[in-house]
Amino acid sequence: MPKNPHKPFVIGVAGGSGSGKSTVTRQVVAAIGAENVAVVMQDDYYRDQSHMPPEERCNQNYDHPDAFDWPLMAQHLAALRKGEAIEMPVYDFAAHNRSRETITVKPAPVIVVEGLFALYDTKLRNTMSLKIYVDTASDVRFxxxxxxxxxxxxxxxxxxxxxxxxxxxPMHKQFIEPTKRNADVILPHGANGPAVDIITTKVMSLLSNGAQRG
Ligand code: CTP
Structure with a gap:
């Protein structure tokens, strides 16, 4: 049981690029029910680069922790944990920039934080009740x-x-792969069915035992 039954249950889903993080997240959402889950995708918190000429945007290092707007993501997660809705930014990968639209994410009993660096920041990790690292071979990911x-x-x-x-x-080796040791659960072969089943069964049992927000 989570320590405070009135707080949302926060799950972190980390892993390298192409590892299957989004698939794991989709499967968890499908099993638990979309109305029970707020998904925060770290990709949407890439820094706003409107000030930068388009040709310069193509050459940035998007795999370094500094590429992300950590304060905005922390602020949004704190709001969701307090039961408030957020206006999540939407990232445009073709333009290498934050788009003008936002998506309203409503608070829910389960929050999934998905992204390359979901298990990187200590403060963020400390909010999580379940930390998952999706471990997929680098050739498959590429x-x-x-x-x-x-x-x-x-x-x-x-x-x-x-x-x-x-x-x-190089960034995967330096920054992302080492966060595997921060995980509670390492999913071999990416989004494999039996492992995702075990995770969703556990989360559903916590929810039915009163882990929902009050
Ligand atoms: N990225 C990019 N151009 C940008 C911003 C980000 O190419 N302007 C890339 C980064 O290089 C980073 C990747 O986007 O490696 C992050 O997305 P990724 O983790 O690959 O995608 P997801 O769908 O979230 O993950 P998964 O494939 O595991 O489901």
Missing amino acids: IRRLQRDISERGRSTESVVNQYLETVR
């Missing part, structure tokens, strides 16, 4: 990223390969 960035994020093969070698791979 293939997925190549396919996704070309089909969904407006990138070329050459740009994906260069970015992978210059920043994605």
